[in-house]
Amino acid sequence: MYLAIEIGGTKLQLAVGTGQGPPLVEVQRFSVDRAEGAEGIRRQIAEAAPTLLQKHRVRAIGVGFGGPVDPASGRTLKSHHVEGWTDFPLVAWCQETFGLPTALGNDADMAGLAEARFGAGRGAKVCFYSNVGTGIGGSLVIEGRLYTGSAGVACEVGHLRPGLDCLEPEQNLESIAAGWGIEAAARRLLKSAAENRTLGQLAAQWSQPVEVYLADLLQRAGGEAARLSARHVAEAAGAGNLLARTVWQRACQAYGWALAQVITLIAPDVLVLGGGVSLAGEELFLQPVREYVRRYVFPPLRDTYRILPAALGEEVVLYGALALAADTVG
Numbered sequence: 001m002y003l004a005i006e007i008g009g010t011k012l013q014l015a016v017g018t019g020q021g022p023p024l025v026e027v028q029r030f031s032v033d034r035a036e037g038a039e040g041i042r043r044q045i046a047e048a049a050p051t052l053l054q055k056h057r058v059r060a061i062g063v064g065f066g067g068p069v070d071p072a073s074g075r076t077l078k079s080h081h082v083e084g085w086t087d088f089p090l091v092a093w094c095q096e097t098f099g100l101p102t103a104l105g106n107d108a109d110m111a112g113l114a115e116a117r118f119g120a121g122r123g124a125k126v127c128f129y130s131n132v133g134t135g136i137g138g139s140l141v142i143e144g145r146l147y148t149g150s151a152g153v154a155c156e157v158g159h160l161r162p163g164l165d166c167l168e169p170e171q172n173l174e175s176i177a178a179g180w181g182i183e184a185a186a187r188r189l190l191k192s193a194a195e196n197r198t199l200g201q202l203a204a205q206w207s208q209p210v211e212v213y214l215a216d217l218l219q220r221a222g223g224e225a226a227r228l229s230a231r232h233v234a235e236a237a238g239a240g241n242l243l244a245r246t247v248w249q250r251a252c253q254a255y256g257w258a259l260a261q262v263i264t265l266i267a268p269d270v271l272v273l274g275g276g277v278s279l280a281g282e283e284l285f286l287q288p289v290r291e292y293v294r295r296y297v298f299p300p301l302r303d304t305y306r307i308l309p310a311a312l313g314e315e316v317v318l319y320g321a322l323a324l325a326a327d328t329v330g
Helices: 034-057 090-098 107-118 179-191 191-196 200-204 212-221 231-239 242-266 282-296 313-329
Strands: 002-007 009-016 026-031 058-065 104-107 124-130 134-142 146-147 270-274 305-307
Touching: 002 034, 002 107, 009 034, 009 313, 026 034, 026 124, 034 090, 058 090, 058 107, 058 313, 090 104, 104 107, 104 134, 104 313, 107 124, 107 134, 107 146, 107 270, 107 313, 124 242, 134 242, 179 212, 179 231, 179 242, 212 231, 231 242, 231 282, 242 270, 242 282, 270 282, 282 305
Parallel strands: 002 058, 058 104, 124 270, 270 305
Antiparallel strands: 002 009, 009 026, 124 134, 134 146
């Protein structure tokens, strides 16, 4: 048996499994208190893991971390959500604390490994996984083996910059197509009437005035623009709000463009899409993304791939971390 640890910005999960895919033998979930920082998360792990290790005779540990990591040195490079993880020797800490071989991977890489081996990408020669949620991650698995590049950080599709004028790191795909990018775009429209007028000819073709669509979005957010979420935008778009649909379609277009670049470069036979934004479903998300991919991809590669929804749900990172742990001890 193996132990998987998933460390995120809002949740912590520990699970025991065989490393060969579903089902999990046992799972424990905890909330993360950001105020306690990385030290608080490590304390939670140190308190919860020993019982699981003894009960299931665990041989090795795999960790899926919510941020960039250096797998070779076993260090976390940064967390965008919780203080205290910058250049932290997490593998060494686990080995010293629990006395077991430990391997570390980025959470998107772990999810990609799981989907390629056990989920929607099973059987694919080249599988690219991307999660679209608070951020946008990517993972490449070739014949069942995870590709991490020369520096341990690879396939960060969310940090592609869509255009030659995007000179700053923040001007990336996430700023348009991640959950927070979608929210920010909709909030800008709610905030400024001047920006609303920039919709120009497009708004002139709509069946109702811009103000009607703005009011609908604001109502969905409980009357507070600051509470407007990507989920609210998706729901409004699905209900026929043309302003929300414009914001949503721009996100799908940017994401489809990025996936087309991925296909043009590495020619995967399967792309698996997960994350909270992808849960908007076939009609609202997958179908338009597929159409934009087809528009932007290198023509000889058009239709040589499948784009599928992820299959392993919220436990996907755990399955990948278990597989990583199993690989570590052979």
